[in-house]
Amino acid sequence: MIKTTNIEKLEAExxxxxxxxxxxxxxxxKKEKEALLSAQHSLGVSLAEAVGADTPEQVEWLxxxxxxxxxxxxxxxxxAQLAQADAEHREDADGRxxx
Numbered sequence: 001m002i003k004t005t006n007i008e009k010l011e012a013e014x015x016x017x018x019x020x021x022x023x024x025x026x027x028x029x030k031k032e033k034e035a036l037l038s039a040q041h042s043l044g045v046s047l048a049e050a051v052g053a054d055t056p057e058q059v060e061w062l063x064x065x066x067x068x069x070x071x072x073x074x075x076x077x078x079x080a081q082l083a084q085a086d087a088e089h090r091e092d093a094d095g096r097x098x099x
Contacts, residue, residue: 052076054083055083055086061079061082065078068079
């Protein structure tokens, strides 16, 4: 009977350790996923800043351009065009004359 009790205690300890291991693995996987998302966000912010994309429309265009494989110089040119068009639109909206 003593051996059975010892086995039962060991099995209970094993189940407890198994639960701890599973929880630790879940926490590690969650942390890795959060780190990846943070790095992806940081890359997106850095890229948008590097090419001057400072409106939601410009950022969306940049994302679509990256997916299509356009070179970065073309991206910078297009973002500049969008910024100019946006500035002209804002001037028109303010009732100012623009070219």
